[in-house]
Amino acid sequence: MEEGKDPTATTVSKPSQSRVLPQRLIQLLFLFLVLCFSICLFVIYMIRKTEVTTALASSISILQPCVQEQQNTNLDHWVKPPSTLLHTLSDQELFWRASFVPQLKNYPFTRVPKIAFMFLTKGPLPLASLWERFFKGHEGLYSVYIHSLPSYEAKFSSESIFYGRQIPSQVAQWGRMSMCDAERRLLANALLDFSNEYFVLVSESCIPLYNFTLTYHYIINSKYSFMGAFDDPGPVGRGRYNHNMSPIVNISQWRKGSQWFEVHRNLALVIISDMTYYPKFEAFCRPACYVDEHYFPTLLTIQAPSLIANRSLTWVDWSRGGPHPATFGKSDITEDFMKKLHNSQNCVYNGEPSSICHLFARKFSPGSLEPLLLLAHNFFGY
Numbered sequence: 260m261e262e263g264k265d266p267t268a269t270t271v272s273k274p275s276q277s278r279v280l281p282q283r284l285i286q287l288l289f290l291f292l293v294l295c296f297s298i299c300l301f302v303i304y305m306i307r308k309t310e311v312t313t314a315l316a317s318s319i320s321i322l323q324p325c326v327q328e329q330q331n332t333n334l335d336h337w338v339k340p341p342s343t344l345l346h347t348l349s350d351q352e353l354f355w356r357a358s359f360v361p362q363l364k365n366y367p368f369t370r371v372p373k374i375a376f377m378f379l380t381k382g383p384l385p386l387a388s389l390w391e392r393f394f395k396g397h398e399g400l401y402s403v404y405i406h407s408l409p410s411y412e413a414k415f416s417s418e419s420i421f422y423g424r425q426i427p428s429q430v431a432q433w434g435r436m437s438m439c440d441a442e443r444r445l446l447a448n449a450l451l452d453f454s455n456e457y458f459v460l461v462s463e464s465c466i467p468l469y470n471f472t473l474t475y476h477y478i479i480n481s482k483y484s485f486m487g488a489f490d491d492p493g494p495v496g497r498g499r500y501n502h503n504m505s506p507i508v509n510i511s512q513w514r515k516g517s518q519w520f521e522v523h524r525n526l527a528l529v530i531i532s533d534m535t536y537y538p539k540f541e542a543f544c545r546p547a548c549y550v551d552e553h554y555f556p557t558l559l560t561i562q563a564p565s566l567i568a569n570r571s572l573t574w575v576d577w578s579r580g581g582p583h584p585a586t587f588g589k590s591d592i593t594e595d596f597m598k599k600l601h602n603s604q605n606c607v608y609n610g611e612p613s614s615i616c617h618l619f620a621r622k623f624s625p626g627s628l629e630p631l632l633l634l635a636h637n638f639f640g641y
């Protein structure tokens with residue numbers, strides 16, 4: 260029995276042993292699988308983590324040069340014009356930033372003075388190709404800024420001098436203070452480029468009357484800024500004066516002029532930093548009092564009378580009468596007309612008589628482009 264027990268015991272123990280073994284094997288296998296799975300998870304987690312950290316590291320290393328440049332390691336940061344005209348500054352922030360003026364008059368770098376051409380437009384620039392021809396070959400001597408209605412989306416090709424030159428804008432209405440705001444916004448954006456010496460305001464219907472070389476030297480060498488300003492005793496002059504402006508603005512200081520100006524950097528700074536006259540004009544020109552014809556001429560007559568020529572360089576034809584100046588279209592652009600544009604009366608330039616009174620003219624319709632392109636070379640020299 261004992262012997263018989265043994266085999267039974269062995270026979271019992273044998274299958275039990277063989278059952279334990281696969282069970283342990285399965286347990287081990289399971290443990291192994293769990294281990295594998297957790298190792299896999301760990302590896303994936305680590306890869307993800309290192310990927311993120313390397314990505315972070317690489318993005319930081321990309322950012323680093325910019326950050327270092329921002330920390331003014333060289334003068335370029337202060338001197339170079341901003342690479343993009345887009346920014347998120349409010350007008351108040353922009354004017355404050357634009358009002359920075361160096362105290363030392365000598366520049367520690369070669370500064371080639373530029374003329375900022377500021378286009379105040381509703382939208383498209385139908386005479387753009389005429390201006391492109393005017394500017395061609397004079398890169399480095401001018402810069403271009405455009406203030407159009409915020410809703411307008413410009414479609415200039417990347418080769419155009421107008422490409423990417425739109426500044427952040429707001430709605431501007433003729434006769435309203437919002438028009439002066441747009442002009443001040445243009446000045447402030449252009450002031451951010453230290454090389455801009457003169458600031459020329461033009462519209463989409465303006466054309467240049469001479470080649471760039473003559474235009475540049477005429478403006479850059481002028482001792483005065485060109486701001487139309489005259490004392491008009493009539494109803495559309497002194498008649499628009501509001502006695503509530505006294506004593507800030509006396510009626511004897513009240514001026515009228517066209518809004519198209521060519522001003523030196525110093526006067527551009529006077530215009531954007533004015534906090535005295537601006538609120539008066541704003542308060543008394545609500546909703547409208549043709550304030551854009553009075554604010555700048557009056558402001559500069561009070562603040563810098565000895566620095567303004569009291570005339571504008573932009574010719575306009577009021578001879579047809581009415582509230583709006585004449586607009587010239589396709590049929591108006593003849594050889595005689597082109598000659599007439601240079602036939603100005605004698606003007607004073609730097610205290611001397613000059614036969615050149617105007618460098619720009621308006622208003623020209625989109626239809627005038629074709630004949631202008633044909634005749635500009637012979638008559639205007641570009």
Ligand SMILES: *[C@@H]1O[C@H](CO)[C@@H](O)[C@H](O)[C@H]1NC(C)=O
Binds near residue numbers: 469471472473640
């Ligand atoms: C520009 O125009 C002026 C006067 O018309 C002329 O004397 C000069 O040669 C012109 N310059 C160029 C570079 O075409």
Ligand SMILES: *[C@@H]1O[C@H](CO)[C@@H](O)[C@H](O)[C@H]1NC(C)=O
Binds near residue numbers: 509510511
């Ligand atoms: C302002 O105008 C009045 C006359 O309306 C004149 O007597 C006065 O002198 C003027 N003041 C200035 C600062 O021009």
Ligand SMILES: *[C@@H]1O[C@H](CO)[C@@H](O)[C@H](O)[C@H]1NC(C)=O
Binds near residue numbers: 564565567569
């Ligand atoms: C412009 O007019 C102001 C007075 O309003 C005068 O003081 C100034 O001398 C004039 N500018 C020139 C160049 O004649």
